[in-house]
Amino acid sequence: MSKILIVAEHAGGKLNPVIAKCVHCATGIAGAEIHLAVFAADAAAVAAQAAQIAGVTKVVTVTHAVHANPLAATVAPQLAELAQGYSHIFGPSTTFGKDLMPRVAALLDAPQASDIMAAESATRFKRPIYAGNAIITVEVEAGTRVVATVRTASFEAAGAAASPAPIEAVSLSAALPTHTRFVSVTSARSDRPDLQTAKKVVSGGRALASTDNFKILYSLADKMGAAVGASRAAVDAGYAANDMQVGQTGKIIAPDIYLACGISGAIQHLTGIKDARTIVAINKDPEAPIFEVADYGLVGDLFQVVPEFEKLISSDS
């Protein structure tokens, strides 16, 4: 029988909401037993949240001062030790999961399936390649231990459990290296919803032409209760922060509505928004490829359209 261990990513005492999506992915493997692992300096709060996810039968906590800022170098040896009792080890396709999981796979001498969109069975997985232009189904030999990262945009979150799963603290013997040291993290904090899990996203491209012009998107986003995203061109030019990038090498998202303003729709961008329920595109070029995937397209100058859009949604009727 399959036993799946999922790394419960967290920050600031909060479980990352994408973990419930990883659990949903794991339930694709019939009859699997699903456990979550929390690596933290103080695991209590996160473990309690993890225990509330339907389908999870146990939460394992590994407490160590070094996990105040969990790093691949220090989590990997412990996760590899913990993984001995499991057939599958999953993590989210976040930068944390992408950094950590291959290191664990190599320590376990296990293959890794990246960005899985479906676990069809214990041995069969679907994943995108070529920036999402093809979907490959891969298979491992029965009995092979598999590491995977989960493309969370492909899954709804698992629901809440009727009663919380048991929490068990474990102590491990793996030696922790000191060759990698956390120095700092800086983030452009905002009160807007988190881009990765937001229901509504307003996004801007090169056409915004300056950091200052992005304000028209922030203003609209605040009115809509939306997160703000950006194309690579906008981030490269410094108009938006790197953590706002959407696409093949940025965030893969699945909001209910994605409003693309002045974004041409390069394949590397589109792969990040394919799972959005509704895509709205505003672009002054009627030939822009973004219109091929948009549910609603409007040809126009975003500097006129966006403020007018904001005004109209603010008025009732």
Place this chain on the structure above:
Amino acid sequence: MKRILVSIKRVVDYNVRIRVKPDGTGVITDGVKMSVNPFDEIALEEALRIKEKGLAEEVVAVSIGPADCQQQLRTALAMGADRAVHVQTDAIIEPGTAARLMHKLAEREQVMLAIVGKQAIDDDCNQTGQMLAALWGRPQATFASKVEINGDQALVTREVDAGLETLEIDLPAVITADLRLNEPRYVKLPDIMKAKKKPLETIDPAALGVTPVERLKAVKFDPPAQRSKGVMVKDVQELVTALRGKGLV
């Protein structure tokens, strides 16, 4: 000698719109343009800059794959790599195999640093650098947007979901290059001529004691689900009305 190892993967050019073969056995790659993986160009550029600052003495480029990979290695030599190693094989190379081969080369060459692209744009695995670091038992700083070498340590800024994270790592180490680490230089014609004279060693995986294994077997390839083309609206009012109807604004 202070040496940097850089991996150069031959991939379908990022501008090519890849299509799945109608029988689902693969993607169409006949006659399409092939290039150096964009992230590997960035990795090489970073290695060259470190060398130009006098912090390294030699940059070695490695590519794993069939005979044609030599084209991409020649490009790397033209960009400025000092020499190249071609691990020639027609076998399918999973990230695990690439990492094992690179680990052997990192040890053979006693490198201070291995700089690897964060992701190959064909398989989109994003695994090789991390696996190399694990096998080597060395630090990894993935998704790097800034690298500062200070003696036998490096300070690396990483692009993470939350923003920018900085790590201090002991060398030797593995760094994986993200898009904003630098802008790769253009290759000039005289450099292409010069590159023809630079050393390019060809070996097979067995010479490094590695047998390629395929553990994730491709069963089939499907085109992605297509989004149906939507409607064009004539003005903002029509757009707002449509979105209101769906409860989206």
